Each structure stands twice: as C-alpha cells, then as structure tokens.
Amino acid sequence: MLLSIGAFSRLSGLSIKALRIYDRTRLLRPAEVDRSTGYRRYRVSQIADAHRILAMRQMGMPLADVRRAPGDRGALVALRRSLEAQLEALAAQLAAVDDALSSSDAATSAVVIKRALGHRVASHRRALPAQADADALHDELWRASAVRGTVWHDCGEVSGRVDAQVFSLASTSRATADRTVLPAGLTASCLHGPGKAAERAAYRRLQAWLDSSGHRRAGPYREIYYRVDDRDALTEIQLPIEPTRGDVA
Numbered sequence: 001m002l003l004s005i006g007a008f009s010r011l012s013g014l015s016i017k018a019l020r021i022y023d024r025t026r027l028l029r030p031a032e033v034d035r036s037t038g039y040r041r042y043r044v045s046q047i048a049d050a051h052r053i054l055a056m057r058q059m060g061m062p063l064a065d066v067r068r069a070p071g072d073r074g075a076l077v078a079l080r081r082s083l084e085a086q087l088e089a090l091a092a093q094l095a096a097v098d099d100a101l102s103s104s105d106a107a108t109s110a111v112v113i114k115r116a117l118g119h120r121v122a123s124h125r126r127a128l129p130a131q132a133d134a135d136a137l138h139d140e141l142w143r144a145s146a147v148r149g150t151v152w153h154d155c156g157e158v159s160g161r162v163d164a165q166v167f168s169l170a171s172t173s174r175a176t177a178d179r180t181v182l183p184a185g186l187t188a189s190c191l192h193g194p195g196k197a198a199e200r201a202a203y204r205r206l207q208a209w210l211d212s213s214g215h216r217r218a219g220p221y222r223e224i225y226y227r228v229d230d231r232d233a234l235t236e237i238q239l240p241i242e243p244t245r246g247d248v249a
Contacts, residue, residue: 003041004039020040106127113187119169120180124180131152185218189236222238
C-alpha cells in the first residue's frame with residue numbers, strides 16, 4: 001500500500017515542505033513519483049525512516065549529518081560532545097548572570113571573555129620590593145598618560161619577589177623605555193572602580209569565574225588603568241586564558 005504525501009505527512013509528523021526538501025536532498029525519497037502529475041507516494045514501511053530522521057533533528061543534529069548517516073553512532077557521539085560544550089557555555093552564562101545579580105553594578109562588574117589585541121607600548125620591567133612600588137614607578141614615568149598598566153609576572157604572594165612590567169600606550173621620550181608589544185589573545189576581563197575593596201572583590205570574581213568555567217590560565221595577570229577624568233579612574237584586570245570549544249573568536 002502506498003500513501004499520498006499528505007497522508008504520509010500526517011502519519012510521520014514531517015511537514016509536506018520538509019518531505020519535498022528531503023526528496024530533493026535524497027534523504028528520504030518517495031517510493032513512487034507519478035510522472036504525469038509529480039505526486040509523491042510513500043510506503044508504510046518508510047514511517048520508520050521518517051521517525052529516525054525526526055528523532056535526529058529533534059536531538060539537534062544538523063541536516064547534513066542526518067543526510068550523511070541517519071542514526072550513525074559516530075554522528076551521535078559528535079552530537080553529544082557538541083551538546084556538552086553548549087551546556088558548559090550555558091552554565092558559565094548562568095554563573096555570570098548570578099554574579100551580576102549579586103552586584104550593585106551588574107554591567108561593569110561582570111567577567112567577560114574578549115580577544116585582547118596586541119598593543120605596542122613603552123614599558124619598564126623591574127624587580128620591586130612591593131606591589132605598591134609599581135604605583136610610584138607609574139607616577140614617575142607616565143603620570144599624565146590616559147591609559148597605562150602593569151603586567152604582574154610575579155606578584156610576590158608566593159615567591160616573595162615582585163616582578164612587574166609597567167607600561168603606557170602613550171608615546172614617551174624617555175630613552176630608557178623599552179618598546180614592546182603586549183601579547184594578543186583570549187582574556188577573561190573584569191572592571192572595577194577605585195579603592196582596595198573594589199580591587200579585591202574584582203580579583204575574587206575573576207578567580208571564582210576561573211574555578212567554575214573550566215578555562216585554564218595562559219599567562220600572567222595584567223591590569224590596565226583608564227583615566228576617566230581628574231578625579232575618577234577605572235581598572236581592567238585581564239587574565240590570559242586558553243580557548244575552549246565554546247569560545248567565540
């Protein structure tokens with residue numbers, strides 16, 4: 001017994017439009033096509049084929065993969081991995097939303113992933129007695145710079161040695177300044193306002209994000225200081241990270 005395309009559509013759950021597409025793409029060919037009218041007819045046994053296709057599509061399998069091997073185990077394994085990556089990304093997004101909801105300034109305090117570009121800078125790398133000495137070095141070299149920063153190669157918390165590279169995006173006439181390029185790459189970034197409390201909170205958010213996101217650290221922390229006006233400033237903490245499957249370039 002052969003079924004008309006309308007009857008097969010109603011029984012299979014596949015729309016007539018989808019059945020025509022699947023015919024053209026050779027995914028599900030009708031058992032018979034009337035040469036004079038072009039009417040498609042299907043065997044009752046093809047309900048099983050339609051069911052497999054519908055199952056794969058509802059699992060989220062791309063049509064190209066369904067066409068290549070409907071129900072193929074390898075394609076299902078690949079689909080599972082893709083869905084797991086999506087779940088990881090959604091979990092990270094939910095954690096970011098929860099973190100933002102708990103903050104008084106949700107947009108600014110959120111941890112974001114961004115691709116930092118390689119900046120050409122003037123810099124000095126010094127071994128310092130303490131982290132606070134980096135501020136004095138900045139004031140000595142680039143007090144008027146609107147954008148400057150520090151790469152903390154070693155912040156001294158474990159080793160007791162502070163290894164800091166201070167830099168400025170502004171040009172400098174000092175002959176002792178090294179010209180270099182800050183490495184480009186994927187970073188986790190967090191902004192905070194002035195004050196040690198805000199700084200500590202931002203580092204805690206960034207560390208909590210790193211612990212929960214599944215990303216791996218790929219370099220030293222760096223801070224970028226933005227002079228907003230004479231009385232206010234913003235600090236961006238950037239942590240280089242290794243990309244994962246869920247990251248967008």
